[in-house]
Amino acid sequence: MATMLKVNDINVFYGAIHAVKGVSFEVNEGEVVTLIGANGAGKTTILNTVAGLLHTRTGTIDFNNIHLGHFPAHKILPLGLALVPEGRQIFQQMTVEENLEMGAYTRPKNEISDSLEDIFNRFPRLKERRKQIAGTLSGGEQQMVAMGRAMMSKPKLLMLDEPSMGLAPILVDQIFDIIQELHAAGTTILLVEQNAQMALSVADRGYVLETGKIVATGTGHELLEDEAVKKAYLGG
Amino acid sequence: MTFLSHLITGLSLGSIYAIIALGYTMVYGIAKMLNFAHGDVIMVGAYVCFFAVTGFALPPLVGILLAIILCTILGVVIERLAYKPLRQAASLTVLITAIGVSYFLQNGAQILWSASPKSFPTNFFNIGESKGITLFDGGLTISYVAIVTILLCLVIMAALTFFTGKTKMGKAMRACSENKAASQLMGINVNSTISMTFAIGSALAAVAGVLMCSAYPTLMPTTGALPGIKAFTAAVFGGIGSIPGAFIGGILLGLIETFTKAYITTNLSDAVVFAVLIIVLLVKPAGLLGKYVPEKV
Ligand SMILES: Nc1ncnc2c1ncn2[C@@H]1O[C@H](COP(=O)(O)OP(=O)(O)OP(=O)(O)O)[C@@H](O)[C@H]1O
Ligand SMILES: [Mg+2]
Numbered sequence: 001m002a003t004m005l006k007v008n009d010i011n012v013f014y015g016a017i018h019a020v021k022g023v024s025f026e027v028n029e030g031e032v033v034t035l036i037g038a039n040g041a042g043k044t045t046i047l048n049t050v051a052g053l054l055h056t057r058t059g060t061i062d063f064n065n066i067h068l069g070h071f072p073a074h075k076i077l078p079l080g081l082a083l084v085p086e087g088r089q090i091f092q093q094m095t096v097e098e099n100l101e102m103g104a105y106t107r108p109k110n111e112i113s114d115s116l117e118d119i120f121n122r123f124p125r126l127k128e129r130r131k132q133i134a135g136t137l138s139g140g141e142q143q144m145v146a147m148g149r150a151m152m153s154k155p156k157l158l159m160l161d162e163p164s165m166g167l168a169p170i171l172v173d174q175i176f177d178i179i180q181e182l183h184a185a186g187t188t189i190l191l192v193e194q195n196a197q198m199a200l201s202v203a204d205r206g207y208v209l210e211t212g213k214i215v216a217t218g219t220g221h222e223l224l225e226d227e228a229v230k231k232a233y234l235g236g
Numbered sequence: 237m238t239f240l241s242h243l244i245t246g247l248s249l250g251s252i253y254a255i256i257a258l259g260y261t262m263v264y265g266i267a268k269m270l271n272f273a274h275g276d277v278i279m280v281g282a283y284v285c286f287f288a289v290t291g292f293a294l295p296p297l298v299g300i301l302l303a304i305i306l307c308t309i310l311g312v313v314i315e316r317l318a319y320k321p322l323r324q325a326a327s328l329t330v331l332i333t334a335i336g337v338s339y340f341l342q343n344g345a346q347i348l349w350s351a352s353p354k355s356f357p358t359n360f361f362n363i364g365e366s367k368g369i370t371l372f373d374g375g376l377t378i379s380y381v382a383i384v385t386i387l388l389c390l391v392i393m394a395a396l397t398f399f400t401g402k403t404k405m406g407k408a409m410r411a412c413s414e415n416k417a418a419s420q421l422m423g424i425n426v427n428s429t430i431s432m433t434f435a436i437g438s439a440l441a442a443v444a445g446v447l448m449c450s451a452y453p454t455l456m457p458t459t460g461a462l463p464g465i466k467a468f469t470a471a472v473f474g475g476i477g478s479i480p481g482a483f484i485g486g487i488l489l490g491l492i493e494t495f496t497k498a499y500i501t502t503n504l505s506d507a508v509v510f511a512v513l514i515i516v517l518l519v520k521p522a523g524l525l526g527k528y529v530p531e532k533v
Contacts, residue, residue: 051421052420053417053420053421072420072425073417073420073421074419074420074422074423074424074425074426075423077421077422077423078423082421083421085417085418085421089415089417089418089421090418091410091411091414091415091418092414093410093414094407094410094411094414098407101407102407102408102411102419102422102424103422105404105408105422105423105424106422106423109404149422150421153422153423
């Protein structure tokens with residue numbers, strides 16, 4: 001398995017706040033990898049850094065052997081690395097279809113309509129509402145837009161930051177089904193979740209993050225069985 | 237008959253405000269800043285056209301094109317040098333900088349072109365010797381400047397609506413104005429989108445400068461200041477950030493100002509305009525077409 005994403009000893013700061021402290025991890029081609037950890041552990045900071053919205057002070061990030069250095073965020077997506085950000089961040093005042101089109105911003109125009117059909121097949125709900133202003137959708141529908149929008153770029157690696165946040169259990173199941181389908185279709189996935197139980201059960205491997213440091217790692221199964229992890233994140 | 241004539245004057249003045257207000261509102265929408273130097277770009281555009289035509293004897297159309305090109309460059313350069321370094325700064329800092337740029341342009345114009353007023357040519361839009369169409373046996377004259385101004389304003393409005401609604405670049409602009417981080421995640425270059433917006437706004441300012449000076453020919457370094465403030469008012473009136481809002485705000489402002497001057501008072505026309513603005517904002521805090529969005533913290 002080739003290493004797709006290699007994060008090596010990164011340190012990320014917000015001014016004086018040292019949010020990510022010497023974190024290293026990797027994601028191999030075809031894997032689902034999850035980062036779990038309590039609120040404020042630094043999960044979002046790590047994903048935003050990989051996506052180029054934040055920059056490391058020290059350490060390196062390589063994606064498919066390209067050294068990301070301090071690439072600006074808009075140059076990251078075309079490499080095949082998409083992020084579904086925390087809190088969805090869809091374009092509230094644009095229509096569903098326009099949101100999806102924005103996801104394909106860097107792709108040639110003639111490929112867009114096929115991809116759009118793919119997304120609509122996966123989320124029939126969005127097809128019915130393609131002309132609706134995205135801000136008026138329900139939370140679950142908005143999450144679908146956020147995921148569909150990221151998928152429109154045909155990423156090699158899809159990073160998802162708490163896709164189940166604020167959703168009813170039935171929608172959470174649906175989101176996880178989609179993650180598994182995408183994985184089956186060959187997309188590599190880096191998943192951040194509060195819902196550690198769900199995340200570890202779909203993940204090949206996981207990393208446990210505590211106050212900016214990785215404190216445990218293993219296969220999804222191993223971490224599910226780990227006493228310390230159980231105690232801290234799985235409610236028993 | 238005089239009513240009709242005031243109506244046309246009001247519409248054409250309003251069209252000038254609208255064209256300026258469109259630039260204000262687009263820049264505000266994307267950069268979330270009030271570019272107080274926008275009015276002075278109008279003045280620069282008018283001077284460029286003035287010297288091209290009177291100094292270098294170029295045809296008016298070439299003068300207008302030169303004004304558009306130079307103002308576009310000026311707008312982009314202002315953004316790069318003065319505003320871009322302040323992207324993360326407090327909005328008050330940016331506001332003060334914009335006021336500074338405004339004075340910089342006015343003083344620069346004074347040094348380059350002196351403070352003494354120039355008389356802008358008023359014959360650009362004449363057809364032969366005729367300045368306008370005369371109707372009702374001479375009861376009503378509609379100047380060609382007024383006709384061109386109103387038509388051009390409609391064309392610009394339609395073009396911008398098409399641009400932001402249908403084109404890839406225009407949609408990217410809307411995306412950036414809503415959420416810059418998410419736009420970057422889509423692969424949109426936010427900096428070049430902002431530059432693009434300044435370029436469009438400044439090109440429109442150049443057009444407005446030429447139209448305005450063709451109708452009101454006194455050109456001096458402060459010529460852009462008051463129309464700039466009024467266009468800003470128009471943009472707020474219509475709902476800052478909204479393109480149709482700037483259009484409607486501009487037209488209404490022109491009409492209110494003209495009718496106040498004609499039927500109520502000349503001296504207080506500006507005061508009446510602002511009184512109307514205050515009333516509108518009391519009733520609709522986000523302006524006529526604006527959406528009230530609580531400021532994000
Ligand atoms: N913009 C910011 N400015 C200053 N500190 C920040 C900022 N964003 C995050 N932090 C701090 O960095 C740390 C890591 O935050 P981060 O958002 O990455 O956590 P997280 O693991 O994603 O948490 P959650 O599960 O709540 O989303 C926290 O201590 C947080 O307070
Ligand atoms: Mg987070």
